[in-house]
Amino acid sequence: MLFEEAEKIRWIGGEGYAFGGWTAAGALAAVLCMLLYCRRKGLKPGSGILMSLMSLVLGILCSRLFFCLLTQELGHMLPISGWIRVSGGGWSTTGIIGGVLLAGWLTARCTGQNAGDLLDAGCLALPLFMIFERLGEQTTIDFDISRVISEETEGGGWLNVQDVYGTYLAVFRIAAILAAALFIMLEIVSRMKKTERGDVFNVFLLLFGSIGILTESLRYDEFLSYHFVKFQMVGAALLLGGGLLAAALRCAKPSKKMKIASAVCLTLMVGLVIGLEFALDRTRTNPVLVYCGMTLTVGIPAVIGLLEIRTERKG
Amino acid sequence: MKTPIRILLAVLCAAIIVSMPWFVSSPHMLDEVRADYSDWGEEEENEEEPEESGLLRLLIASARAEDELMIEEVEAGKFDRNSTYELPWDLSPAPKPNPDNYTENGYEDETIRVKLETQEEDGVTWHVAWVEIASPTQLRTAIAGKKVTSKKDARPSSMARVNNAVVAINGDYYSKDPDKTAFEYRMTQKIRNNNNSKKDTLIIDKKGNFTLDRFIKGKNEASEYAKAHMDEIVNVFTFGPALVKDGQLMEIDEHYGYNPNANEPRSAIGQTGELSYVLVIAEGRGESSGVNFKALAQKMYDLGCQQAFNLDGGNSSILIFNGQSYQGMPSGDERSQSDIIYFATAVPEN
Numbered sequence: 001m002l003f004e005e006a007e008k009i010r011w012i013g014g015e016g017y018a019f020g021g022w023t024a025a026g027a028l029a030a031v032l033c034m035l036l037y038c039r040r041k042g043l044k045p046g047s048g049i050l051m052s053l054m055s056l057v058l059g060i061l062c063s064r065l066f067f068c069l070l071t072q073e074l075g076h077m078l079p080i081s082g083w084i085r086v087s088g089g090g091w092s093t094t095g096i097i098g099g100v101l102l103a104g105w106l107t108a109r110c111t112g113q114n115a116g117d118l119l120d121a122g123c124l125a126l127p128l129f130m131i132f133e134r135l136g137e138q139t140t141i142d143f144d145i146s147r148v149i150s151e152e153t154e155g156g157g158w159l160n161v162q163d164v165y166g167t168y169l170a171v172f173r174i175a176a177i178l179a180a181a182l183f184i185m186l187e188i189v190s191r192m193k194k195t196e197r198g199d200v201f202n203v204f205l206l207l208f209g210s211i212g213i214l215t216e217s218l219r220y221d222e223f224l225s226y227h228f229v230k231f232q233m234v235g236a237a238l239l240l241g242g243g244l245l246a247a248a249l250r251c252a253k254p255s256k257k258m259k260i261a262s263a264v265c266l267t268l269m270v271g272l273v274i275g276l277e278f279a280l281d282r283t284r285t286n287p288v289l290v291y292c293g294m295t296l297t298v299g300i301p302a303v304i305g306l307l308e309i310r311t312e313r314k315g
Numbered sequence: 316m317k318t319p320i321r322i323l324l325a326v327l328c329a330a331i332i333v334s335m336p337w338f339v340s341s342p343h344m345l346d347e348v349r350a351d352y353s354d355w356g357e358e359e360e361n362e363e364e365p366e367e368s369g370l371l372r373l374l375i376a377s378a379r380a381e382d383e384l385m386i387e388e389v390e391a392g393k394f395d396r397n398s399t400y401e402l403p404w405d406l407s408p409a410p411k412p413n414p415d416n417y418t419e420n421g422y423e424d425e426t427i428r429v430k431l432e433t434q435e436e437d438g439v440t441w442h443v444a445w446v447e448i449a450s451p452t453q454l455r456t457a458i459a460g461k462k463v464t465s466k467k468d469a470r471p472s473s474m475a476r477v478n479n480a481v482v483a484i485n486g487d488y489y490s491k492d493p494d495k496t497a498f499e500y501r502m503t504q505k506i507r508n509n510n511n512s513k514k515d516t517l518i519i520d521k522k523g524n525f526t527l528d529r530f531i532k533g534k535n536e537a538s539e540y541a542k543a544h545m546d547e548i549v550n551v552f553t554f555g556p557a558l559v560k561d562g563q564l565m566e567i568d569e570h571y572g573y574n575p576n577a578n579e580p581r582s583a584i585g586q587t588g589e590l591s592y593v594l595v596i597a598e599g600r601g602e603s604s605g606v607n608f609k610a611l612a613q614k615m616y617d618l619g620c621q622q623a624f625n626l627d628g629g630n631s632s633i634l635i636f637n638g639q640s641y642q643g644m645p646s647g648d649e650r651s652q653s654d655i656i657y658f659a660t661a662v663p664e665n
Contacts, residue, residue, distance in 0.1 A: 005462065006341040016336030024335035031328055046316025049324040056331045073344050074352050075509050088348030089341035111316075140341045142465040148651045151473055164477045165459060165469035222466040222490060223343060282630070284648060 006089065007139035017087075022136025027056060029132060030125035037121040037190070043113055051107040051118050055125070058099035058106075066095030070224050070231045092224060093133065094235035097208070100126055104201075116197030123204035124186050130179035137172035144172040147220045147287075171219040178211045194313045198250065205243030206305040210298040212236025213273060217280075217294060228277055237273070240301060241266055247305040251312040258308050265301040272297040346464050350505070394428040396590075398449035400661035404521070404549060406463075406502045408478040409455060409659030417637055422481045426661040427453055429482045431636055440603035441614065442634050442641050444482045444594040446658045451523030451590060453661050456486060456501045456550050458654045463506045466490045468651040476638040480657030483635040484594040485582050487554035488627045490653035497553035498541065501654065508541075514572070515555025517584075517624040520547040525586040525622035527557040529565070550656070552624065558583060558612035559623035567608040573628065578605040580632035584656060585620030592658070593618050596634040598642055627652070 007018035031052040038048030067090040068083045082088070100122040108115035137144045145161055146169035156162045161170045185207065190200050216233035224231040244262045251258075276294050279285045393416070402409055416422050422429045426449040434441040448454060457478040459469035468490070475483040489499045489506060498516055499506035516528040518540065526540060541548060556571050558564075567575055580599035586592055595614060599605020606614070608625060615623035630650040634641040635657075640649065 005345050009336065011336045012333070014337070017340040018336075019341050020336035020339035023339050024332050027332045027335060031332070044316070046321045046324070049321050049328065050316070053324050053328050053331075056328060060331070071344065073349060075507075078344075079352055082348060082352055085348060087338045087340050089343055089345040090348075091339065091342045093342075137342060140343065141462065142460045142467040143341070143343055145467065148459075148469050148473075151470065151646060163461075165473045168467075220466070220468060221343075284630075 005141060018139035019136045022132050022139065023129075026129040026132025026136070030129040031056070033125040033128050034121045037124055038117075041117055041121075043117055043121075044111055047107060047111045047113050047118065048121070050111060051103060051121060054103035054107050055100045055122055058103045059096040060099070062099030062102065063091045063093070063095035066092040066098065066231075066235075067224065072224075072226045092232065093130065094212075094232050096129070097126060097235075097239070114197050116201065119198060120190065120200035123201045124183070124190055126204065127179040127183035127186065127208070131176050131183070134172045134176035134179060138170070143221055143223070144175070144219050145169065145221060146171055146218050149287075169218060171215055174218065175211075175215040178215065182207055182211065196313070198246075199309060199313075202243055202246050202250065202309060203306065205239050205246060206302045207243075209236050209238075209240025209243055210302040212239065213298045214291070214294060217273070217277060218291075228274075228281065233273075237270065240269075240298065244301055244305045247308040251308055255311075258304065258311075261304050262301065262308070265304055269297050269301055346462070349464060392428070393423050393425050394447060394449070395425040396447075396449055398426045398661065400426050400663065401450045402452040402455070402659065402661050404452060404503045406456075406458060406504070408457075409453070409480070409657075410662060410664045411479045412481050412660045413662070422637070422660075424660050424662050426450065427481055427658060429636075429658065431482070431634075431641060438604045439606055439610075440598040440642075442596040442598070443618065444484075444634060444636065444641070445587075446482060446592045446594065448523070448590050448592075448658060448661075450661050451521060451549075453659050454519065454523050454550075454590075454592070454656075455480075455659055456654055456656050457483075458501055459652070460490075463501050463504045466653070468653055470646055470649045470651050471633050471655050472635050472639055472646050472649060474655045475635040475657055478655075478657060479659055480635065480655070481637070481659055482594065483655045483657035484584060484596070485627055485631045485633050485652055486654035486656050487552045488631055488652045488654065489553070492553070498551050499553060500548050500551040503549055514553045515557045515624070517550075517552045517555070517557075517622075518544075518548060519550040520544065521549055522547075523586075523590050525624070527560045527622050527624060529557050529560065552626070554627060555625055556608060557623070558608070558615045558625055559585065559620045562621050564612055564616040567612060571608070573608075573625075575608045578607055578610075579628050580605050580630070581608075581611045581628040582626040582632045582634070583611055583615055583623055584626060585615045585618065585623035587619045587621060593620060593623075594634060594656075596632055596642060599632075600629075626656075 009016050009018045009021055034052050035048040064086060068078045071078055071090060101119060104119040104122040105115050108118045148166045148168055151166045153162055153164060153166060156167045159170055159173055160167045186200050186204060189195060189203050213233055213236045216230050216236060244266060248259055248262055276290050280287060280290050412422060413424060416424050420431045428447045430445045432443050457474045459474060460467035471485050489497055497507050497509060518526040556567055569575060578599060581597045583595045597606045597611060611625060631652055633649060
C-alpha cells in the first residue's frame with residue numbers, strides 16, 4: 001500500500017479512525033438538534049431521545065445494508081461474513097437517510113406522536129450530520145472527488161484537491177457546503193409560522209434529492225455504481241420523486257397544472273440526467289455546460305414541489 | 316416516558332456515538348477486506364510451480380522470442396543491450412530522460428531506443444512506436460491514484476510526464492471495469508485476482524515477456540498461469556482481445572466486447588522480440604476512419620508481433636511521446652484514465 005487508506009487517530013486510550021471521529025461528531029450534533037427540535041415543538045418527553053436512539057441504530061444498520069447489497073467492488077455480492085466486518089469500511093449515506101426516516105415513523109408508532117413531527121426532526125438533523133460526514137471523507141484517500149479538471153498542481157482553493165497529476169473538485173467539501181445551506185433553509189422553514197407538520201420533511205426530500213443528484217454526478221470514484229448507474233444518485237432521484245409526490249398528496253387542492261407539471265418534470269428529469277451523464281462520459285461536451293443543464297434539470301422539479309407547498313400554505 | 320428509561324436511552328445513544336471512531340473506518344471498502352473476498356487467497360499464491368514443460372506450457376504461449384530487433388541497427392548508436400542499469404519493480408517514477416537525446420520522432424540513450432512513425436493506409440492514420448529496452452524494468456505502468464485500487468483518474472499525458480515516460484500508451488482503464496472480472500496487476504501490486512471469465516488477458520513477467528491468455532469458455536488459463544508464476548508477474552491487463560499469439564494471427568470472436576466489428580480508434584501493444592515492443596494507435600471518429608479488431612490484428616501481425624493485445628480504445632486511445640499526445644490531441648481533450656503503460660530510460664539522473 002502506498003498510503004494509509006483511512007487515517008487513524010488516538011481515541012480513548014486506543015486507536016480509532018478519523019472518519020469515525022467525524023461521523024461521531026456529526027451524530028452528536030444531529031442528536032442534539034433532534035432533541036432541541038422535539039422540545040421546541042413540545043413533543044412528549046422521551047420522544048426526542050427515543051427518536052435519536054432509533055435513528056442511530058437504524059441509520060447504521062440501513063447504511064451498512066444498502067452498501068452490502070449494492071456494492072459492486074468485488075464483482076459479486078459481499079459474502080455474509082463480510083457484512084458484519086464493519087470496521088473494514090463500506091457505508092452509504094442513502095442508507096442513513098432511509099434509516100432515519102424509518103426511525104421517525106417507528107418512533108411515532110411507539111409514542112403515539114404525529115409522524116410528521118418526528119420526520120421533521122429527523123430531516124432537520126440529517127443535513128447537520130452530513131456536514132460532518134462529508135468533511136470526514138477528507139481523511140480517506142481518492143474518495144468523493146471529481147474527474148481531473150485541470151493540470152494545475154498548485155494554487156487550488158479549498159474546493160479543490162490537488163496532486164501531481166492535476167486539480168480535482170473536492171466533491172465532499174461541495175456537498176458539505178450544500179448540506180450546511182440546506183440545514184439553514186430547513187431551520188428557517190421549521191420556524192415559519194405558516195408551516196405544518198411534515199413540511200420540513202417534504203422540503204428536505206425535494207432539496208436533498210436534487211442536491212444529491214448533482215453531487216453524485218460530480219463525483220468520479222465509482223462508489224456504489226454499476227456501469228453508468230450510480231446507486232446513490234438513483235436514491236437521490238427517488239427522494240426527489242418522493243418529495244414531489246408528497247407535495248402533491250399533502251396539498252388539499254393541488255392544481256391540475258401543477259400535477260401535470262410534476263409528472264412531466266419528473267419523467268423529463270430522468271431522461272435528461274441519463275443523457276447528460278452520457279454526454280459527460282462519452283463526448284467532449286464542455287462539462288460546465290453539462291452541469292448547468294443538470295442543475296436546471298434537477299432544480300425545476302424541486303422548485304415546482306416547493307411552489308406547491310407554498311401555494312397550499314398561503315391558502 | 317419515565318426518567319430512568321430516558322436516561323438509559325441517552326446512555327445508549329452516547330455509547331453508540333463514542334464507539335463510532337472504532338468501527339467506522341471509511342465510506343468505501345478497505346483493501347484488506349477487498350483482498351479477502353475478491354481473489355484466490357494468499358495461501359494459494361505459493362503453490363508449487365508445475366514443470367515448465369507440462370501441459371500448461373502448451374496451453375499458454377509466451378513470447379520468449381529470440382532476438383528479433385525490429386528497429387534497424389544504427390551504426391555507432393548509443394543503445395547498449397548489455398547496459399546494467401535497472402529500475403525498481405514499483406510505481407515510482409523513472410529517471411528523467413535526457414532532453415538532448417530526443418529527435419522529432421525518436422529517442423535514444425544507452426538503455427532505450429524509440430522510433431515513431433505515422434502511416435496512412437486506406438483512410439486510416441496509424442501511429443506506431445518501436446521500442447527497444449535494455450532492462451525489462453523499463454517497461455512500466457503508472458496509475459492515477461495513490462493506491463492501485465483507487466478509482467481516481469488523470470490525463471495520460473500528465474501521468475507520462477510525472478513518471479518520466481519516453482513513450483507511453485493508454486492502458487486498459489481498469490478502474491472502469493464494470494464487471495470487476497478483471498485480473499489486474501500493476502508493477503507487481505495486485506489490484507484484483509477475480510477469476511476472469513469474459514476477457515483475454517495479457518501478462519507481462521519480470522523478463523519483459525508477454526503471455527496471452529485467450530478466453531475459452533469454461534477454462535481460466537490466466538489465473539492458472541498466474542497461480543503458478545505469481546513471483547514473476549509484473550503487470551496484468553484484462554481487456555483484449557488477443558490479436559497475435561505466438562506469432563499466429565488470431566481470429567476475432569464476433570461476440571467479444573468493445574464493438575469488435577466497428578471502425579473505432581484503437582490502441583494495441585505488441586512484443587516483437589526479446590525486450591522489443593511496438594505500440595500502435597489507429598485514429599478514428601474523424602478524418603481517419605478507425606479500424607475493427609480484424610484490421611488491428613492484421614496490422615500487428617504485419618508489424619512482426621509475436622504477441623499483440625488490444626487495449627482500451629475509443630476516446631481513451633492515445634500515444635504519448637515526450638510528454639505530449641503524438642497524434643496531436645490537445646491535453647484538454649484527453650480522456651482522463653486510471654493507468655498508462657510506458658517505457659522509460661534506466662540511465663540515472665545526474
